[in-house]
Amino acid sequence: MSNTFESLAEREYKWGFVTDIEAKTLPKGLNEDIVRQISALKEEPDWMAEWRLKAYRHWVTMSEPTWPNVKYPPIDYQDLIYYSAPVQKKLKQSMDEVDPELLKTFDKLGIPLAEQKRLAGVAVDAIFDSVSVVTTFRKQLADAGVVFCSFSTAVKEYPELVKKYLGSVVPVTDNYFASLNSAVFSDGSFCYVPKGVTCPMELSSYFRINTAKSGQFERTLIIAEEGASVSYLEGCTAPAYDENQLHAAVVELVALDGADIKYSTVQNWYAGDDEGKGGIYNFVTKRGKAHTNARISWTQVETGSAITWKYPSVLLQGDNSIGEFYSVALTTGMQQADTGTKMIHIGKNTRSTIISKGISAKRGQNTYRGQVRVMPKADGARNYTQCDSMLIGDKCGAHTFPYIDVANNTSRVEHEASTSKISEDQLFYCRQRGLSSEDAISMVINGFCRDVFRELPMEFAVEATKLLSVSLEGSVG
Amino acid sequence: MAEPLLVIRKLHATVEGKEILKGIDLTVYPGEVHAIMGPNGSGKSTLAQVLAGHPAFEVTEGQVLFNGQDLLELEPEDRAREGVFLAFQYPIEIPGVTNSSFLRAGVNEVRKHRGEDTLDAYDFNHFVREKSKIVQLDPSLLERSVNEGFSGGEKKRNEIFQMAMLEPRLGILDETDSGLDIDALRIVAGGVNQLRSPERSFVVVTHYQRLLDYIVPDFVHVLYDGRVVKSGQKELALELEDKGYDWIKEMVEPDAKPKDAASLFNQALKA
Ligand SMILES: Nc1ncnc2c1ncn2[C@@H]1O[C@H](COP(=O)(O)OP(=O)(O)OP(=O)(O)O)[C@@H](O)[C@H]1O
Ligand SMILES: [Mg+2]
Numbered sequence: 001m002s003n004t005f006e007s008l009a010e011r012e013y014k015w016g017f018v019t020d021i022e023a024k025t026l027p028k029g030l031n032e033d034i035v036r037q038i039s040a041l042k043e044e045p046d047w048m049a050e051w052r053l054k055a056y057r058h059w060v061t062m063s064e065p066t067w068p069n070v071k072y073p074p075i076d077y078q079d080l081i082y083y084s085a086p087v088q089k090k091l092k093q094s095m096d097e098v099d100p101e102l103l104k105t106f107d108k109l110g111i112p113l114a115e116q117k118r119l120a121g122v123a124v125d126a127i128f129d130s131v132s133v134v135t136t137f138r139k140q141l142a143d144a145g146v147v148f149c150s151f152s153t154a155v156k157e158y159p160e161l162v163k164k165y166l167g168s169v170v171p172v173t174d175n176y177f178a179s180l181n182s183a184v185f186s187d188g189s190f191c192y193v194p195k196g197v198t199c200p201m202e203l204s205s206y207f208r209i210n211t212a213k214s215g216q217f218e219r220t221l222i223i224a225e226e227g228a229s230v231s232y233l234e235g236c237t238a239p240a241y242d243e244n245q246l247h248a249a250v251v252e253l254v255a256l257d258g259a260d261i262k263y264s265t266v267q268n269w270y271a272g273d274d275e276g277k278g279g280i281y282n283f284v285t286k287r288g289k290a291h292t293n294a295r296i297s298w299t300q301v302e303t304g305s306a307i308t309w310k311y312p313s314v315l316l317q318g319d320n321s322i323g324e325f326y327s328v329a330l331t332t333g334m335q336q337a338d339t340g341t342k343m344i345h346i347g348k349n350t351r352s353t354i355i356s357k358g359i360s361a362k363r364g365q366n367t368y369r370g371q372v373r374v375m376p377k378a379d380g381a382r383n384y385t386q387c388d389s390m391l392i393g394d395k396c397g398a399h400t401f402p403y404i405d406v407a408n409n410t411s412r413v414e415h416e417a418s419t420s421k422i423s424e425d426q427l428f429y430c431r432q433r434g435l436s437s438e439d440a441i442s443m444v445i446n447g448f449c450r451d452v453f454r455e456l457p458m459e460f461a462v463e464a465t466k467l468l469s470v471s472l473e474g475s476v477g
Numbered sequence: 478m479a480e481p482l483l484v485i486r487k488l489h490a491t492v493e494g495k496e497i498l499k500g501i502d503l504t505v506y507p508g509e510v511h512a513i514m515g516p517n518g519s520g521k522s523t524l525a526q527v528l529a530g531h532p533a534f535e536v537t538e539g540q541v542l543f544n545g546q547d548l549l550e551l552e553p554e555d556r557a558r559e560g561v562f563l564a565f566q567y568p569i570e571i572p573g574v575t576n577s578s579f580l581r582a583g584v585n586e587v588r589k590h591r592g593e594d595t596l597d598a599y600d601f602n603h604f605v606r607e608k609s610k611i612v613q614l615d616p617s618l619l620e621r622s623v624n625e626g627f628s629g630g631e632k633k634r635n636e637i638f639q640m641a642m643l644e645p646r647l648g649i650l651d652e653t654d655s656g657l658d659i660d661a662l663r664i665v666a667g668g669v670n671q672l673r674s675p676e677r678s679f680v681v682v683t684h685y686q687r688l689l690d691y692i693v694p695d696f697v698h699v700l701y702d703g704r705v706v707k708s709g710q711k712e713l714a715l716e717l718e719d720k721g722y723d724w725i726k727e728m729v730e731p732d733a734k735p736k737d738a739a740s741l742f743n744q745a746l747k748a
Binding site: 423424426428431432434435437439440444447448449450451 | 552563
């Protein structure tokens with residue numbers, strides 16, 4: 001029966017094209033001078049440059065983590081480009097000022113930015129090689145009091161907010177990749193929703209890597225004040241280069257009392273070919289701090305990248321705060337993923353839910369790593385974890401590392417795990433009803449992922465469904 | 478007479494290297510109902526699965542013509558689209574996929590193949606309402622995951638409902654009666670009878686005459702050790718109900734020793 005799983009058809013990565021555009025690029029390598037130059041190029045105030053240098057000085061004392069369950073050749077950090085940005089006029093006040101090549105690129109990616117064609121009800125911050133190209137609907141959002149702009153803009157226009165919250169959830173010393181990001185990040189998205197405001201539309205950042213050999217380091221900061229609520233989505237793609245590229249982003253979420261932040265990711269970085277050549281190293285730190293009665297919810301659909309290393313986490317700081325993590329991670333070809341979450345219960349009656357669905361096909365390796373930690377004062381804390389793996393074929397692997405650390409005996413922590421193989425009988429049953437074998441696989445896989453997909457905003461759920469089917473093409477014969 | 482819908486010639490099939498079907502011959506004309514009976518493990522489900530194209534079985538010899546074309550050449554989905562429907566003995570669960578979305582995908586594939594318009598959600602719901610009457614399907618089953626947590630009887634009823642939706646040329650029913658209570662059996666069999674037509678044929682696998690009281694077959698075949706060893710009309714089923722399979726076994730293997738005490742006793746009586 002196994003031989004029917006062995007057809008290794010090529011999957012097509014239709015986002016793998018390169019845009020020919022003039023770019024300002026700093027020389028390879030990293031040192032204090034490069035950090036200063038990045039800051040200068042971005043016309044940043046001194047405090048920002050100092051903050052970066054502090055991070056850099058800490059970073060040089062650290063070493064790359066080796067505990068993740070992934071394998072890759074050593075990265076030469078002096079052989080990377082840390083800054084590359086499309087040459088553009090200063091701040092874009094209107095769409096006419098944006099380079100048409102860039103608009104075309106985003107069009108091709110299915111992210112129309114031009115006024116007439118924009119996605120209804122979704123504001124987009126389009127980021128090309130670490131630099132924000134344009135943010136749509138800024139005006140409409142501003143009318144509601146919502147700030148949504150590139151990180152660079154925020155540093156200039158809202159320095160007090162940035163100063164107050166930057167690094168407040170992920171300190172510059174947090175981990176190797178977070179420190180690196182803090183030193184060299186070039187841009188990203190910034191969002192601020194004032195007290196009591198429900199953001200009138202979905203916010204979305206679309207990240208695009210273009211330049212070869214350049215690292216991508218974005219910084220995202222979302223602040224929801226007391227009683228505010230916002231739903232945010234990020235998407236990402238990159239050209240298909242033969243060489244690996246480093247992507248080390250940091251996302252910080254601050255949910256003040258009673259606020260609600262929903263953060264969804266559809267990650268589709270280039271994964272490399274079936275032999276493991278090329279692809280993005282996606283080493284990302286994402287964390288949110290939930291104050292009293294606040295809720296932070298992470299939903300991620302991870303289908304791309306050669307290596308994924310990320311643990312979107314929630315510090316359940318305030319009483320009655322809620323943390324959620326819904327994840328689908330797919331590894332096929334030679335992809336490796338080590339992903340999961342940390343739920344740190346600090347306040348009383350804090351609750352967290354973790355639903356993780358790992359799918360492995362071909363020679364993909366999928367690791368769930370999750371930590372549920374209940375601190376001594378977290379009376380009545382509750383966690384529910386469900387962690388399911390599905391294997392397609394017999395050359396792939398699924399691994400689970402749940403760490404449960406409970407220091408309060410009034411809390412309740414539940415963990416359920418399962419591993420299953422996609423069954424030939426299920427596929428046959430679907431095909432007997434007229435579905436092609438590809439449709440049969442995506443039907444079964446979508447069913448497996450349903451609890452996660454239903455957390456995604458509608459249009460993105462459709463997108464995610466399609467993405468999974470494309471990624472799985474040819475993995476079952 | 479019309480052309481046969483299904484012609485099976487000298488069909489041999491193996492699973493994991495073991496030969497299960499050892500030369501099956503069967504011809505089914507449009508509109509006919511053929512019952513297949515036979516002891517456990519004789520190969521009835523194997524035959525059904527081979528006709529539907531289950532990849533676990535390998536056809537080593539023989540030929541199957543469906544509507545004049547070589548059925549064995551076709552992928553399982555193409556057989557389904559051409560009008561072969563298998564009601565499974567053990568219907569498969571698909572967690573997280575609603576019965577209705579599953580069926581809608583299938584129905585639309587089949588319709589596309591036939592050159593008909595696909596159904597949008599609205600038309601599909603109409604179609605569902607109409608067809609679910611045939612087997613009195615509980616509407617709540619439509620929004621639940623395919624077969625997940627369905628009772629044995631609900632699963633079987635759902636299979637016949639799917640058949641009604643997919644409107645096949647050939648319905649292969651593998652022990653659809655098992656798991657149905659008496660009332661359900663009457664309803665489901667009645668549903669099958671409603672689906673009978675001069676163009677549509679059925680191959681009905683069953684152990685019990687009871688089902689054949691409702692779905693009256695034109696022919697009855699006895700499968701034993703991978704071969705059709707006896708064929709007859711509906712009276713054959715009554716005879717089997719009455720006498721069991723020993724006389725068939727003796728007929729096929731006259732030298733074989735009866736295996737259990739009851740048959741020894743029967744034999745002694747006969748002597
Ligand atoms: N996937 C399989 N792997 C191994 N053996 C199999 C497989 N499928 C069927 N068999 C064997 O083939 C033989 C015929 O099985 P089959 O299911 O066709 O019998 P059946 O006539 O339908 O029996 P029942 O009346 O019990 O449903 C049995 O010995 C069974 O164990
Ligand atoms: Mg059987």
